[in-house]
Amino acid sequence: MNMIEAINSALDNMMERDDNVVVFGEDAGYFGGVFRATAGLQEKYGKTRCFDTPITECGIIGAAVGMGAYGLRPVPEIQFADYIYPGMDQLISEAARLRYRSAGEFIAPLTVRSPFGGGIFGGQTHSQSPEAMFTHVAGLKTVIPSTPYDAKGLLIASIEDNDPVLFFEPKRIYNGPFTGYYDKPVEPWSKFDSANVPDDYYRIELGKANIVRPGTEVTILAYGTMVHVANAVVAEHDIDAEVIDLRTLVPLDIETIEESVKKTGRCLIVHEATRTSGFGAELSALVQERCFYHLEAPIERVTGFDTPYPHSLEWAYFPGPVRIGEALEKIVKGLKS
Known part of the structure; x- marks a missing residue:
């Protein structure tokens, strides 16, 4: 499906x-x-x-x-x-x-x-x-x-x-595996192919995030399409990132987030919405409040821009491989912006 x-x-x-x-x-x-x-x-x-x-x-x-x-x-x-x-x-x-x-x-x-x-x-x-x-x-x-x-x-x-x-x-x-900037589907989609979507009833509890890629160097928080984008970028960088799909924003699985960031010491937040007052700002505040003494680098956000959504420049508006990759390198390897 x-x-x-x-x-x-x-x-x-x-x-x-x-x-x-x-x-x-x-x-x-x-x-x-x-x-x-x-x-x-x-x-x-x-x-x-x-x-x-x-x-x-x-x-x-x-x-x-x-x-x-x-x-x-x-x-x-x-x-x-x-x-x-x-x-x-x-x-x-x-x-x-x-x-x-x-x-x-x-x-x-x-x-x-x-x-x-x-x-x-x-x-x-x-x-x-x-x-x-x-x-x-x-x-x-x-x-x-x-x-x-x-x-x-x-x-x-x-x-x-x-x-x-x-x-x-x-x-x-909606219609199939995310490819986006890539010529083939990327994880985690292949883990959830049609054979793994039952026809019958099942439920996933609200408020439970999913760790789609375990890692030790940096925690990436994302949801929706951006889970796939972030995961694809990680696959192209020599960085051991832990990618967390939030699944639900409210209720938020803050326990999984806190455990991950305390382990990795770093946090990157990715979402498609505009940056100012986006949900990433709330995530950043929560991580800072709960994990401050474990952080080894500033929390980074890669988001949409603070502009009306452009028609013809949609792919430039999306957080993509370049911007996410630069943020990953900066937060893990300490490169200057």
């Missing part, structure tokens, strides 16, 4: 297991979604459990909050993460606070799926990475898979969770 097929399989599994799971969004019903992640679900489960909505993100998420309070487990799709902003009041003021403001009488067990990040030259309206905005909101969980295997297991766990979850899907690796 590629990632789209794994997501579709997760939705199919959960709709079959639980009649309260409903899937909806713009073009998510009859057409099966612009990326085909919901293909075949309306035909199999009917128009009351997989259906199309008007182009109204605030309406989609607002309806999902009400459905969750009523007892359903809604899985709304926001067609692109860039479109989620009209629904932020519903997410922040309603979904995230419902359990607390009702003293536990009501919950909001909705999972908002949305493609995010670059990969299709979508520029300012189809390629943004807004994950950091939601990690600031108490009551929301933020999940970002990097492989088909993780996508299915994490999505199932998200749907079963009683709190609202933002499930961001890196569209750059």
Whole structure:
């Protein structure tokens, strides 16, 4: 399975297991979604459990909050993460606070799926990475898979969770192994090929990071597409790096991060979103607070630039081999910038 097929399989599994799971969004019903992640679900489960909505993100998420309070487990799709902003009041003021403001009488067990990040030259309206905005909101969980295997297991766990979850899907690796700047797939994708994505139900616990490459000289923290980019760069450098796929930003597996950085003494953070106030800033602060006396070099970040996402210059905007490689050499070998 590629990632789209794994997501579709997760939705199919959960709709079959639980009649309260409903899937909806713009073009998510009859057409099966612009990326085909919901293909075949309306035909199999009917128009009351997989259906199309008007182009109204605030309406989609607002309806999902009400459905969750009523007892359903809604899985709304926001067609692109860039479109989620009209629904932020519903997410922040309603979904995230419902359990607390009702003293536990009501919950909001909705999972908002949305493609995010670059990969299709979508520029300012189809390629943004807004994950950091939601990690600031108490009551929301933020999940970002990097492989088909993780996508299915994490999505199932998200749907079963009683709190609202933002499930961001890196569209750059939707359709197959990451190649990017390379002419062949790179680890860790080959560890999670189609033979290792079961058709049946399984789940991956939220809040558990995955060490995709053990190492002793530097810890690299990444998520989504950047796990593959970082791992490929490490393979080209004579550096024994430990690459950690965070999987979930909230809840964050800080224990795995802390253990790794205390072992390696160095930390490099890679993400596609803009640098200022990106999630890497929070990671850097946490590592400094918990591992200061173990650090042998300053914490480094390689990120997107503080500019609107460029259409034609997308590959220059991505953290890539040159910038990540330079940061690795600097942090491990002490080279001057």
